[in-house]
Amino acid sequence: AEGLLSIAGGKLASFRIMAEEAVDLVVKLMGKKQACTTHLEPLPGGSEVPSYQDLSEEFSVPTHVVERMIFRHGQRAREILKAGLSRSDGYMVICTCESVMRCEIDYVIEHEFVRAPADIIRRTRLGWGPCQGLECAHPAARIFTEHFPSWTINQAYTQLRNELWSEQKYTLQGTSYQHAVIQHSLDLYH
Numbered sequence: 001a002e003g004l005l006s007i008a009g010g011k012l013a014s015f016r017i018m019a020e021e022a023v024d025l026v027v028k029l030m031g032k033k034q035a036c037t038t039h040l041e042p043l044p045g046g047s048e049v050p051s052y053q054d055l056s057e058e059f060s061v062p063t064h065v066v067e068r069m070i071f072r073h074g075q076r077a078r079e080i081l082k083a084g085l086s087r088s089d090g091y092m093v094i095c096t097c098e099s100v101m102r103c104e105i106d107y108v109i110e111h112e113f114v115r116a117p118a119d120i121i122r123r124t125r126l127g128w129g130p131c132q133g134l135e136c137a138h139p140a141a142r143i144f145t146e147h148f149p150s151w152t153i154n155q156a157y158t159q160l161r162n163e164l165w166s167e168q169k170y171t172l173q174g175t176s177y178q179h180a181v182i183q184h185s186l187d188l189y190h
Contacts, residue, residue, distance in 0.1 A: 003029070016043075045074030055081060061091055065099040072124065073104075080107045094143070095136035097129020105140060109147045117144045117156040118163035126160075133164040 007022045052067040059081040069077040084090030084103030092102045108123035127133030141156035
């Protein structure tokens, strides 16, 4: 249709550039002369980069855990760590491979539109380390069901493990693939 513009694809790393180009084109087609300013606005959590050493000392959390949290959430790391104070297990590391704490999982569920267990993976990288979720998927599923009681722990766990498996299965070959298929099957149905 005449005048219809579409934008498709892209990744998180390029969405602002794509949006800027699309808006610039629309503005040009409308005959306006206005410079785009989107690239001047910081992303949420990006207006300040807190010191991981300071936050580590303030909240008594290991520096490597805080450093990763700042990398993922920027200045919101302070808010996440403050929320962790409200629970006795708030600073429990759920995913040791990716240093994901309980308070971060709670935060992404409450503030980042998590609606399914697999969304936790996308927001935190939970389960992307060497264990591929064998150690952390069950505790994460339990936390998810505390927020979404209509899900059972088994349903949440199965979705987490299937999501992690879907990311892994295409990179394996030969006997590595066969062993992983057996492990995945045993893990889900044991």
